[in-house]
Every structure is written in C-alpha cells, then in structure tokens.
Amino acid sequence: MPEGTAGALALDSVVPCWMNVSFPQGMGELKESVDSLAFKVNSIDVHVLPLSNDNTASRVCADGLRISPRNNGASEIHSTVMCVTASDDPYKAVHEGFVNMKQSGDITVPLFAERKYPAALEGLGWCTWEAFHTTLTSEKILTKMDEFAAMGHVPSWVLLDDGWANYNHGKLVTLTENTEKFPEGLKGLTAILKEKYGVKAVGVWCGMGAHWSGVDPEGEVMATLGDCFFQTLGGIRPGPTEEKAFKFWDTWFEYLKAQGIDALIVIGGNGSLAGAQVIATEYDIPCVGLPGTIDNDLYGTDTTIGYDTALNTIMECVDKIRDTASSHERLFIVEVMGRDAGFLALNGTIATGAEACVLPEIDPEFEKINQFIANGLRRTKSSSIVLFAEGREKDYNIMEVAEGMRQRFPELDVRVSILGYLQRGGSPTANDRILASRLGVAAVDALLEGQRNVMVGLKNNEIVYIPFTKAIKDDKPLDKDTVRAQEILAS
Numbered sequence: 420m421p422e423g424t425a426g427a428l429a430l431d432s433v434v435p436c437w438m439n440v441s442f443p444q445g446m447g448e449l450k451e452s453v454d455s456l457a458f459k460v461n462s463i464d465v466h467v468l469p470l471s472n473d474n475t476a477s478r479v480c481a482d483g484l485r486i487s488p489r490n491n492g493a494s495e496i497h498s499t500v501m502c503v504t505a506s507d508d509p510y511k512a513v514h515e516g517f518v519n520m521k522q523s524g525d526i527t528v529p530l531f532a533e534r535k536y537p538a539a540l541e542g543l544g545w546c547t548w549e550a551f552h553t554t555l556t557s558e559k560i561l562t563k564m565d566e567f568a569a570m571g572h573v574p575s576w577v578l579l580d581d582g583w584a585n586y587n588h589g590k591l592v593t594l595t596e597n598t599e600k601f602p603e604g605l606k607g608l609t610a611i612l613k614e615k616y617g618v619k620a621v622g623v624w625c626g627m628g629a630h631w632s633g634v635d636p637e638g639e640v641m642a643t644l645g646d647c648f649f650q651t652l653g654g655i656r657p658g659p660t661e662e663k664a665f666k667f668w669d670t671w672f673e674y675l676k677a678q679g680i681d682a683l684i685v686i687g688g689n690g691s692l693a694g695a696q697v698i699a700t701e702y703d704i705p706c707v708g709l710p711g712t713i714d715n716d717l718y719g720t721d722t723t724i725g726y727d728t729a730l731n732t733i734m735e736c737v738d739k740i741r742d743t744a745s746s747h748e749r750l751f752i753v754e755v756m757g758r759d760a761g762f763l764a765l766n767g768t769i770a771t772g773a774e775a776c777v778l779p780e781i782d783p784e785f786e787k788i789n790q791f792i793a794n795g796l797r798r799t800k801s802s803s804i805v806l807f808a809e810g811r812e813k814d815y816n817i818m819e820v821a822e823g824m825r826q827r828f829p830e831l832d833v834r835v836s837i838l839g840y841l842q843r844g845g846s847p848t849a850n851d852r853i854l855a856s857r858l859g860v861a862a863v864d865a866l867l868e869g870q871r872n873v874m875v876g877l878k879n880n881e882i883v884y885i886p887f888t889k890a891i892k893d894d895k896p897l898d899k900d901t902v903r904a905q906e907i908l909a910s
Contacts, residue, residue, distance in 0.1 A: 427458035432478065439549070446481055453479040457509060464509040468502040468516045470525055477501060499525045534868055543572060544867065548580035548624075555582030556600040557608045564616050576620040576681075577612055578863065579605075583623055589632035590654065593639040594671045596678075609679030622682040622866070623675065644670060652840040658690055668694045676702050684862045686724070688712030689891050692874055696887040699872050707862045708874040708887065709855070713842060716760035718893035719885030720876025724858065727850040729756065729842045730766055736838055737771040737804060744802035750792065750831040752821050754807045756842045761897060763842070764808035769905050774803045776905065777820070779810030780897050785820075789827050791909040796828075803831065857882075 430438040431450040443449050449456075456467040456479050469477035469484065476487045477500040486500050502520050506512040520526045547555055550563060560577070567573045583605070585597040596605045603611070605623075612618040633654025634640050641648070641655065647667035648655045658664045668691075672683065682705040685695035692708045699706040710717045713729035733755050744751050753773075757763040761778030768776040775788040792803045805824075807817050817835055825833045847855070854877065861875045861882045874890040876883050 427456065429453045429457075429479075430455040446483075449479065449481045451478075451480055455513075457513060459509070462507065463505050464507065464512045465503065465505050466509075466512040466516050468504075468520065470499050470501060470520065472498055472525070474498055475500060499523065542575040544576040544578070545574040546578040546580055546863065547582070551582065552580075553582035555579065557603060560608065561611065564612065568616065573616050573618070575618065576622070577618050578622045578624065580624045586632075587635050587638065590635040591633070591638065591640055592635045594674050605675070605678035605680065613679070620681040621679055622684075623680050625671075625675075625683050625685065652844045661690060661693065664690050665694050665697065668698065672698045672702060672704065676704055681705065682707075682866050684709065684859075684866070686711040688714065688717065688723075692717070692887055692891050696872060696891070699887075705866060705871040707865045707870060708890070709858050709862055710874055710876055710890070711855075713756060713763065714758045714760050715762040716758060716895050717874065717876070717885075717890050718895045719874065719878065719883065719890050721878055722854065724851055724855045725843075725847075726762065727854075728845060728848045730763060730770065731848055732842050732845050733763060733767040733806075733838065734770045736841060737767065737773065737806070740836055741771070741802065741804060744804060748802060748831060750803040750805070750824060750828060750833045752805045752807050752817060752824070752833070752835050754809055754812070754817055754835070754837040756838070757808050757810055759810040760895065761808045761810065764806045765897060765901060765905060768806045769901070769908060771804065771806075772908075773806050775909055776806040777808060777811050777815070778897070779808050781902070783811070783815065785823065789824070792824075792828065794910065803828075 427443050429441045429443055429449060430453065431441050432438055432452040432454050438454055441448075441450060454469065458465055467479055469479050471477050474488065475496050475498055478485045484501055486496065488496060499520070502516045502525075504512045504516040504519065506515065517526065517530060521530055545563075545567070547560065551559055560579075564573065583596055583601065584591060585593045585595055598604070601608055609621045612621055633651075633656050634648055636655060644667055647657055647663045649658060649663075657667045675683070683695065683698070684707050685691055686709040687694075688711065691711070695706040695708050698704055710720050710723040711725055712723050713725045715723045715726040717723055737753055740751050740753060743749065755763045755767055757779070759779050761776070761780050764776045764778055767773070775791045777783045777788070788805065792805070796803070807820070817837075821833050821835050824831075858875050858877065864882075865873060865875055865884060870884055872887050873884040874887060876885050876890070
C-alpha cells in the first residue's frame, strides 16, 4: 500500500468459499491470500479486486499481486487478473469495480441490485458465526445489536449459527435451547430482536445429524423420543424409516417455529430432504437443503457432502485387503455402501484397481466379470478383488456370488468382506470440507434470494438450486464414460 494509506480492509481467503475480515496497516500485514482489498490514500478510496477463472488464480498478498496459471507449463495469460477502482466514496469504489467486471464479462454472478429478496430478508443481515462461533449467548447477541444500533445499522435479519442448541460434547440433549446461554429462551430472544431492534426475521443453523455427533444417550431427547433413533458408529441418529425420522424432526421443528424461527437449513440425504419438504409445506417454514450423503445419489448435484470421504475410506480399506489377498492367493468380494446407487462401487473399483464391480444400475454379466479375473491371473496376478454394491444384494446374494466364483476359480481362496459402517466414519477429506463450506454459504444466499423448498447443489463447479421434488425423486444416472473407463481398465 502506498505512503499516506490510512486504514485498510481485507477479505482473507480461508478456503475457496470462505473468507475472514482483517484490518491490515500495511502490505506486510496482509495474509497469504486476499480476495479483496480496500484502503484510503489521503482522501481517495481505492478497491483492489483480483480475479480468478479456469485458467488463472490471482490473489493480493504481502509481496504484491500473485498470479498462478492453473494449467501446468502455461507461459502466457490472456485474461483479466485484477481490477482497481478509485473514488471519493468507498462504497462507490467497490461497486464500480464489480460493475466494470460484470460489463466486461469477467464475472457472471448477479450484482446486489439485480438480486430479488423477500421483504423479510431485504437489507443488511447478520450471521453470528464469525463473531462468536460456538460461544454464542443471548447477552453477546444483544450487546452486538446495541453496537449495530449505535452505528445506525441494525440488521433486518439475524441467523443464530452453531452454539444455540443444548448439547453435550456435540450430542443433542434436549430440543430446547441452552438455557444457561439463553436464559430468556429463543422465544424471548426473538421477541426482543423483533420488537426492540426491528429485526424482521430470525433463523437458526440446524445440523441434521441431531447436531453434529448425534443424540446424547442420557439426554431428554433420547428419553422422550428414543424410538425415533438408531445406533451407528457415528453416534445415535434419526431414522432409518421415514416414520421414525419425521416424528423426531416434526417435534423439533414445531418447537422451533413456536419460538419465532423463520427459516431452516437442512443437511442430509433423501430422508432428510423429504422431511424438510414436509416441514416447509405443513409448517410454512422456508427450508433450504444441503446434500449430505455418502451415497452420492441426489439428483442435480455432481457430488454430495460425505461422498469423497467415504470413497477414500473404501480405497484405504481395499488397499489393505489387497495386501492380504496377494499374500495368500485370495479372491475378495468386498461389499460397499451406496444404497441403490453404484457411485461408491464404480469409482472405488477404479481408484483401487479392482478387477470388477457389481452395480445396482447395471445387470451384472458374471461371465464378463469372470473373464476380467481370468485376465488378471494370466498377467501373473496372484489375487483378485471385486467390489459389490449393497444395492445389488436384493437380487444377488453376495454369499451365493462367492460360491459361484469358488467353483469357477478353484485355485483361489474366495472370501467376502463387508466394510459396513467404516464407510460412514472418519475425518472428512479436504474436498468434503471445502464442499460443505461452499454449499453452506450458498444455502444462506438462497434464503436471502427468497428460495425455498430447494436443495443447493454443485453442477460443473457452479452453484445450482434443485427443487426438493426433483432432488429426492429423480434418479441420478451413472456417468457412461466412467463405466466405460472401468471396463477398459479391467480388460
């Protein structure tokens, strides 16, 4: 920043979709990656907007403008990498930068003035996450509202992010709020926000895993609604039938609506989104869904939260099974999850170098599978692995398939391994963490735009909105090129 700079505001990139605000006093205080930089030189306000696209990634950092080609070995860049605007008004400087880039075609997202918001969500909004994370209390919220009021900028909507619910070590204890943190209750707090400060809408962040780690086995929720849950390796969760899951969610959302909550963000698979659809219809609560399922079977999105983590878990497990199979001349049939979809089995087969896979979407040609195994044996392979999708079990019992292969390959010791709930646990991969963050931001944007009864998805790396009805009911097909690639690699 040049001499005479007075104050600066930077948006520091944490992950591709998540930014933090900082106030550097000079270039040396800038973070590694800054997506927007505004500063004042004497009486002039300057805004620096680095631009990234499919070919280049641009960032402002301590040593200046950093430009990285996305294509390895690229020696030339033919695209806009930065926009600098100046004005006597900081808001005008920022606005003109985005207008210029929109007119040039370098950005395609709608400008603020082009977006349509419902009346309740018009204007400035505030999400509590960046300020308080999980240390949220009503006292902190009201103190912050007083600060907004003193500045003359009271938000028209407030989103209570993670930290409002009553949970013990991440496990939900009651359906009510944490009364130690919210002594007046959610209903009392929403009344104060609306009556004293003029807030038009109040929302809460609601994790569809009955918070993040399931239900507290000793808590009130378990004592009163115990028949709604089942035990998994990841904790006690709602489901697995619609009747049981809806009983839990209906009970919780009825309570939340009675407290004056105006919107919900729902994370889950078919069952969770179906529940959100019912809630949105019967209780008139705006609901937006995030695709959270290892099965990757929700229509309209290329991938779902949890799928990449499960796929990596399968790869790690099969790699270990391969060691045993090779040492003892064994043929392993490994059952993987996916419900009625074969995405985990198909891509797991490619990732692990397995000889074949049995998928729910394609009638298995066991002669062809046997030929793939035989081809491997002729190439001096001492073992074989076949991935079997659980959705195929209703037509072909895996034990019967194993017996058929014992007869076809008597020289191999045929074993069955069912990975089970190992696939549903573990630390999320970087891809899943980035995807979840990106879709979470988009879900809030969707509510602000007046969207409801939609799932936020990712298509060709672009955010899309898919109606609940299509996301839940339409079948998501396997990619034909991926199927062909697997068969070529196995032959």
